Amino acid sequence: MNSAPPDSPPPAQSTLQQLEEGGALSQFASSIAHEVCNPLSQIVLATDLLAGPRPMTDDFRKKIITFLRQGAERIDKAMKSMLQTCAPIETSMVAADANALVEAALDSLTVDASVRVEKHFASNLSTILIDQKHMTEAMAGICANALDAMQPGGGTLTITTSAKVFTSSEREGWQRQSWFRAGDHAVVIEIADTGHGIHKSQMPLIFEAFYTTKTAGKGAGLGLTVAKKVVDLHHGRLEISNRPEGGVQAVLTLKSAAGPSNLDSQPLA
Ligand SMILES: Nc1ncnc2c1ncn2[C@@H]1O[C@H](COP(=O)(O)OP(=O)(O)O)[C@@H](O)[C@H]1O
Ligand SMILES: [Mg+2]
Incomplete structure (x- = not known):
């Protein structure tokens, strides 16, 4: 244990x-x-x-x-x-704004003119404690996949941020990569695209190193491997699923820097 x-x-x-x-x-x-x-x-x-x-x-x-x-x-x-x-992922945590994190990730990407970007940013978010460089890269990797999936033809990339308070304890992964307890304050970032989606048979493979469905030279298959690793290091959660209306939704949940859980460091029972 x-x-x-x-x-x-x-x-x-x-x-x-x-x-x-x-x-x-x-x-x-x-x-x-x-x-x-x-x-x-x-x-x-x-x-x-x-x-x-x-x-x-x-x-x-x-x-x-x-x-x-x-x-x-x-x-x-x-x-x-x-x-x-x-390379070992060394983290250097700073308090940051989730909306600014999304903006920084988008700034690092080239968005094709055929893609409309919609941002629904909450203004009441508490700060998150993150390694800015690694988390921006992780977020950019998730957005880059969404943009790739909408080519050719384009579509809409919708990024929504919201505040969340956990009402019950939740944990995930055999090493308990993510810990959320009742009362934890978190920020949720949803990245939704209108692309081709992920086939059911491919879903279990997407986080594997070098797994890619892209043509040679277009994708190295490491974006989600590294993103998941970075999110795990933050004890956050990254969930990727197909949207019922088509396309993919990635949901990133990160604990707020200030909140009841940071005052109480007891492990989950
Ligand atoms: N938003 C998305 N829409 C469709 N497929 C996706 C999406 N995100 C990830 N994938 C699938 O997961 C695979 C792995 O992604 P990733 O690890 O970032 O590697 P890469 O982008 O280099 O292929 C992609 O090749 C693609 O098949
Ligand atoms: Mg990728």
């Missing part, structure tokens, strides 16, 4: 360590190999063509060089993602 108080700072742990615990390390390694081997064969092929005896036009040569560059960029991207996954 884990007897650490719910509000004590969690130890820094990398996503890789988390994967190791979950027994998913071999899958991680094979995904990395796949991400590197495919573009590597592309590079070998292109180099052979360039070095070969066959005469070629300038145009063809340029095409091969572009092909080479694309392959190298894919490897570079895969390696950077891997480094990010292996």
Whole structure:
């Protein structure tokens, strides 16, 4: 039984360590190999063509060089993602405004003109205690998925913030990643899109490292893995579901910085 108080700072742990615990390390390694081997064969092929005896036009040569560059960029991207996954997530908590967090995440993204962004921000929110850099990245990853799912064609991204007071105790995850007790004050951020949604069979896989349904080079399959890890480190909750009217809804619940629970650090019974 884990007897650490719910509000004590969690130890820094990398996503890789988390994967190791979950027994998913071999899958991680094979995904990395796949991400590197495919573009590597592309590079070998292109180099052979360039070095070969066959005469070629300038145009063809340029095409091969572009092909080479694309392959190298894919490897570079895969390696950077891997480094990010292996790095321990060190948190530095500050009191922040949830509405400002959403704005910062949206500012870091390019929103296509075909997407309408609707913001329904509550004005009565208490502050949340977050690591600004990591939580902004997590939020941006969730919004980026919503934007991707609405292409081509566009749609509406609706972000709603609200205050919540828990009326009963709730906990989640075998390590009790999230703790909410009766009386806890929280902020809820809902990100809803009108995109293609998530197939029922894919739903259990979306938080897995390197799971992606996007074309090569478009998605590394780490956005939700890292977002979930960051939310867990905050003892928050991230729920993703299909909306009955179509599209996906992500609900992020984060404990308020000030509230009865922060004065009382007893673990859940
Ligand atoms: N809002 C969404 N709408 C539809 N599918 C989604 C949404 N969010 C996540 N997904 C699915 O979850 C997968 C994993 O997401 P993520 O970990 O961010 O990786 P990536 O975006 O690189 O594919 C996506 O490839 C997609 O299939
Ligand atoms: Mg993503």
